[in-house]
Amino acid sequence: MxxxxxxxxxxxxxxxxxxxxxxxxxxxxxxxxxxxxxxxKAYLIWFLGADIYALEVQALLNGAPFEQIAAMVLMPDALSAWLVERYDAINIFIQAGLAAGEPA
Known part of the structure; x- marks a missing residue:
């Protein structure tokens, strides 16, 4: 037009x-x-580890009302778990490529 x-x-x-x-x-x-x-959220779970991430979310659940809402949003879900697995696969791929490129 x-x-x-x-x-x-x-x-x-x-x-x-x-x-x-x-x-x-x-x-x-x-x-x-x-x-x-x-x-x-998936990157945080992958980087911190599931145990530490769960402790942080639990600490938010015990906080102020705004922190409780944030904890409900940040709770791990199936999609985040799937993405964490993909991050692991990408990290393994990158580490293998870096190891192959190093001189013996």
């Missing part, structure tokens, strides 16, 4: 208007935020 300026100075749209549905709710942004949050 474009615009044209008429001789009298009026700007008018030309072409067919977009038939794409536009929602007022930013669904892509919410989905991206969810994906980033799960990835960061």
């Amino acid at each position: 474009g615009f044209v300026v008429h001789p009298d100075g009026i700007v008018a749209p030309i072409g067919k208007p977009s038939s794409r549905l536009r929602f007022g709710f930013p669904l892509k942004g919410v989905l991206a935020g969810f994906a980033i949050a799960v990835a960061v």
